[in-house]
Amino acid sequence: MQWDEDGDKEQIMSISCSAANDYAYYSHYPHQGIYGNIYRVNLDTGGRDYLLGVEETGTTYEGYICPAVSPDGSKLAGLHVTWERNTLQFLASHLCVMNADTTGRNDIALVNDDPVAYSWSMMLSQPSWSISGGRIAY
Numbered sequence: 001m002q003w004d005e006d007g008d009k010e011q012i013m014s015i016s017c018s019a020a021n022d023y024a025y026y027s028h029y030p031h032q033g034i035y036g037n038i039y040r041v042n043l044d045t046g047g048r049d050y051l052l053g054v055e056e057t058g059t060t061y062e063g064y065i066c067p068a069v070s071p072d073g074s075k076l077a078g079l080h081v082t083w084e085r086n087t088l089q090f091l092a093s094h095l096c097v098m099n100a101d102t103t104g105r106n107d108i109a110l111v112n113d114d115p116v117a118y119s120w121s122m123m124l125s126q127p128s129w130s131i132s133g134g135r136i137a138y
Contacts, residue, residue: 014066014126017043018073025051025076025100027065036063036081038102052102059085064096064105066126070133074100077127077136080107095127095138111138 010028013035017024024041036054041047054063060082067078080096083089094107127138 014068016068016076016126018069019071020073023069023073025067025069027067027078036061036065038064038067038076038078040100056085060091061085061088064098064102068127068129068136069100070129071131072133075133076100076102077129077138079111079126080105095136097136108136109138 013027015024015026022043027038038052040049040051052064054061062082065079067076069076077097080094082091084091092113093111095109095111096105096107098105127136129136
């Protein structure tokens with residue numbers, strides 16, 4: 001459980017600590033059905049940075065969840081999730097890789113694009129990096 005600046009509780013969906021134990025990256029469960037925020041917490045100071053949030057892109061909402069930091073701390077892997085903007089119907093989720101500051105986002109594999117098969121279960125696991133950082137399992 002994490003508290004935001006307003007003192008409201010956020011239920012953490014996933015958390016990943018850097019190998020250097022200086023930062024933790026996390027996403028939390030949705031508010032009003034939309035989610036996709038990634039935060040970084042400085043483990044020495046407790047300071048929190050908002051890195052990436054839900055984006056409106058024409059007819060969709062897009063969010064990024066379940067961040068996993070690479071062994072060298074330079075990259076994040078996570079899920080890129082898309083919903084139809086007017087109905088909030090799930091459209092797709094992709095495995096995505098980005099720089100640790102969330103720039104350079106790139107979808108590398110489709111995870112699910114079937115609204116009928118959509119399930120929270122896929123959101124409850126996060127990608128995992130190999131020790132070398134050269135491969136990702138999901």
